[in-house]
Amino acid sequence: MNQDYIKTDPWSIIEEGFNKELVKSSESLFSIGNGAMGQRANFEEEYTGETFQGSYIAGVYYPDKTRVGWWKNGYPEYFAKVLNAPNWIGIEILIGDELLDLNTCKSVNDFKRELNMREGWYQRSFTAQLQSGVEISVCTTRFLSLDIDEVGAIQYEITPLNQNVDITFCPYLDSGITNEDTNWDDKFWNTTNITSEGNQAFIEAHTMKTNFATCTFMEAKLLYKGSPIEISPNLKKGDTSVGLSYELAVEKGECFSIHKFGGYTVSRNHNESELVKAAKSTLQKAVTIGYEGLLQKQKEAWAQIWEMSDITIEGDVKAQQGIRFNIFQLNQTYLGKDSRLNIGPKGFTGEKYGGSTYWDTEAYCVPFYMATKNQEVAWSLLEYRYNHLEKAIENAKKLGFTNGAALYPMVTMNGEECHNEWEITFEEIHRNGAIAFAIYNYHRFTGDYSYIPKMGLEVLIGIARFWHQRVNFSEEKQQYVMLGVTGPNEYENNVNNNWYTNYLAKWCMDYAAEQVQKVKNEYPEDYKRIADKTNLTTVETEDWNKVTNNMYFPFSEKHQVFLQQDGFLDKEMIKVQDLDKSERPINQKWSWDRILRSPYIKQADVLQGFYFFEDHFSKVALEKHFDFYEPFTVHESSLSPCVHSIQAAKLGRMEQAYTFYLRTSRLDLDDYNKEVEEGLHITSMAGTWMSIVEGFGGMRVLDNQLHFTPRIPKQWDSYSFKINFRNQVITITVSEQKVSFEITGNQDLKIQVNEKPLMLTPGKVVQA
Template sequence: SAKRFLSIVNSELGAIRYSIKPLNAAANIKFQPYLDADVSNEDSNYGEKFWDIIEANASSAEAYIVTKTKKLDFHVGHAIRFSLYINGELQKVDATVINQEKYVGASFEVKAKAGDELVLYKYGAVISSLNHQKGTFAKVLTGLLDSALGKGFNQMLKEQANAWEDVWSHSDITIEGDIAAQQAIRFNIFHLSQTYTGEDDRLNIGPKGFTGEKYGGSTYWDTEAYCLPFYMITHGQKVARQLLLYRYKHLEKAIENAKKLGFSDGAALFPMVTMNGEECHNEWEITFEEIHRNGAIAFAIFNYVRYTNDKGYLADFGLELLIAVARFWEQRVNFSEEKGKYVMLGVTGPNEYENNVNNNWYTNLIANWCMEYTDEIVSYVKKTEPEKYNALVSKISFDEKNEIAKWREIREKMFFPINEKLGIFLQQEGYMDKEQVLVKDLDPKHRPINQQWSWDRILRSCFIKQADVLQGLYFLEDRFDIETIRRNFEFYEPRTVHESSLSPCVHSVQASLIGDIDKAYELYLRTARLDLDDYNNEVKEGLHITSMAGTWISIVEGFGGMRVRDNKLSFKPLIPKQWKSYSFKVWFRENILLVIVNGESITITNEEGPSLSVIVNDVTQTIASESNIKIAK
């Protein structure tokens, strides 16, 4: 049997316990604990080896390797220490030491009688030059392993269990009556919680986390659009703030990135794919055209502030970023004399099965909203933090009067493609020129189409990879009535193949909003069990970590109907017929709430924090500290 874990108490440590017991005969058992740096890249450049060895050594009880990446002088140190026990007694083993260039460890063989229990403990430490001086690696690794052995496996495991118990106490979702749904949400919450802890604002969340090398561990707009709500509401304000600071610290490079593309005067375009603020993507139709990512980053600031009420972030960091983004949108549009409107040409929306289109409705919408929100925050910071505002004006040469006047002009005259006959917003100009085929009429042998069709065929089709128009209706839901959302949902969802892992969750939330609970449940299961059931036939490349946050969103915002309305938490709960009940917790400012929904009622308990007003089914209720309310549905 085996027990192993990577510590969330000390993220630089891990431990393994292997136990072997011959049951009915004596046996010779061989052990070979090792470190192997002779590994290949499994991303786009398959077979490429990216480690150079700085030093490596091993003895009969430990081994270490210090490596660096070939292209950058980034060092990683790895060390292990191991010991063998038989029936609880530490053994002195006669080990053969293995000291190869990229492979170090030891090999030893032990004779065991029937009934003997052999236990091998292996402690591992991993550090990098991100956090440690290169010349100190040996000392740091030794100290970490000494600490691990000093505690021992059982104590480390106990600390690990206690730490996870604390995580689950704030983040768990329970579902009664549906084992598949319960398994899926906990699987997703576990991976989200071990992928990002918010300890370091230099770090972010890759779409695959640490489960696969696809995307190279880089950050996309997924973080702001999908992950932020989960971490903000289950792990707290500080963790969410770190995600925002990650982008703020890349603002200078985002301005440089925009400048390379011909923008000026402090306009910023954040990278589509990045680790350190540099653009890492090399496909022009994504890198240069999928510019809606700027909007997601701005929206994350809005979303964070409305949930946490941390308005100090706006004066300290947020407004500077918002102005840079608004400046980008101002320069990216052009005025169409033919339309008498401002237009956005040559873009790629969230639906990446369309490239280089004109007037993507979502991109135009989020650009318009960014300029409006920035205008609002300029007024707020100027009024509440005049000294900080004046310092910022000087720092970035902000011409308040003329720049805001231009943003307002663009907003008033922005073009939005619509189809009046159908009463829908058009994904982009020309979308209705495509042959309109529904996904249900697509031969299953052709799915996923990105694995079966040429790009020429995909781009000419009407099929949608993920929420595009519906992404805008999700973000800015308050600006549209339910019937408008329903019409657009009923038009676009049947044309959506959901071949992005980020797609089902947005559709599930909107299906709940319009009251289509069966569709919402179907899409919840798809997003929740995407990896467990390998819907898209690609789990071998790694799990879909960022979309796992969408699973949480599907329950809390979808079935739970949770929003912030009038500066209060609001709930409009639904429950799938497959469930008897479900529950989740919400960390909202000073309060931690437990929400329980069943077929008859919703119960909200104010577990921590002062008295709080919430809105349930459009009625304001007050919950005293350490008390609850129960409301019939």
């Protein structure tokens, strides 16, 4: 089904009308999170139709034993599973003696969902006629508090429409939870204690193997006719669940509602023996503030986030809705408060891909967080990798590398590789380069060099050592080559001399050698500490340079382009436009063997290198490579359209840039890849932000200065965004007629606009 059912609105995601076939997709699209936990938009009440239950706690995972036909040296022992956590949102509802279940109601009318992105809440309303003939009106609102991030709140309101009726609310907790994504159908949770006290209930449970201890908690408050009432609950207790049942005779036309406060305390943040105590303290805070008070604080917290991170687009509501949805979901997933956390590809919206960290973070997310938060948030993401350096060295050692060579994992929770497809685990080693690039990018953007002598140089040395050992000298070519790799284009496995990987390896070794020299000259104490720790010598960095000065890069004289890999031109070069549409997407229609022999590119590969190292190549070279590779690109990775949008904009091809922008910004809303029910593409959402800021806005940092080359799609009247550049906030507004800049702070800032200098002065709007 083509999912074009989401209503166009600048600030909300809206669905109208109840369609059982869309329930799982909407559970993804209307997901909520607060950086510490998140949940799919499952119904609070019972639903016996097709659904994908999902609640998630940041940093809590299970090491699901790898399932392969045979073992290989260095193979990961497990695939880290993002765990479906105990469910705290459930409210069983009886209308008379009948269970409320939208799958079995006689009729469901006026059904509406809204995810209000401006204020950070999710609401669902409907009227229903039950089998008994009773008609009710329901409105339920929930949010996960940014103010107290261990707690969420639900307001569930029911009004009988055609008769008086007894209504029972039974809010419950359930730790008898399974994952949809599991290799061996293991039991992931062990429930250890269930207690209740008045209107509160608690389930203590821990994960198997990893032993994350959790307390899932709730407290209920009841209202009738808008005023608080007291009802003594009946306790319903099972082996893995606890419920508190409240019954009331409700008059026709009157509203009976429950405020349910719930959430998690976790041993990552509290002493394991004090989780219930911590839960009670959290509940006391939340209940004292109250539902309305917490909601008001939620609105204020989101207003503050939007103040900095919003991008406004005039004249194109679909584009406006798309970018705000992306920015909203990124902020729901990660807020930079905890350097132990990272940004999973599905965030808190699904289980697919496992793990919390891919190279997506460094390549796509770091720029977004640097510019819309502050450098401390970006620092936290870099610190995360430094904290995992020893594990990266262990990962490389398992594969036979020595001397402190570091291979960062493709997928990880704790620094240990946990991806179990060999062609990615062993071969998609370009992820190492993205981490080094993020260190460079952080310094380039923030001007803060301190990370490198403190932590980053050790990371760069480990990465450079890996590349130095990973290449080998070809007697045939008399150059250094790299064999048996997989580039970003995963539709080619086990290829030789993937250009992107070779270029990254050369750059990483050169950059590491430069930073070694800089730290040696300018931070001698740090240099001594690092050299002693890593046994680094001058001879070693000279050896890196010998390799980088003689690295092989496949090149086609005929086409005057770098080749994606040695054998790329041996393929049958049929362009994507000449493929029958019924064959698309090829990852769902073709065998893997056929895909691997085809010229089709899953995502930017050579062009990813041209994106990272744009200033290494001329615009003419970019155009030549873009024209050669884009026609073979099927964009079946969520990370692909944004890079092509940025490059099309640089080349002045605004219609193409706009098409790619719309695809990246509405990838999930319009379900381009026909898989949104599995969860959202969180990390690629940062690419949407880049499409506007770096693509249409043309923002770059060159020679320690901000540069802009603003362009505007013809579909837009204007657009505006803010960036935090070295603790000064700059607002850029672009229309067909003019470009204006405004800066906050107390210092002037010289920038370049269309290669001409422009001085920004606080308090003045300056036009370029």
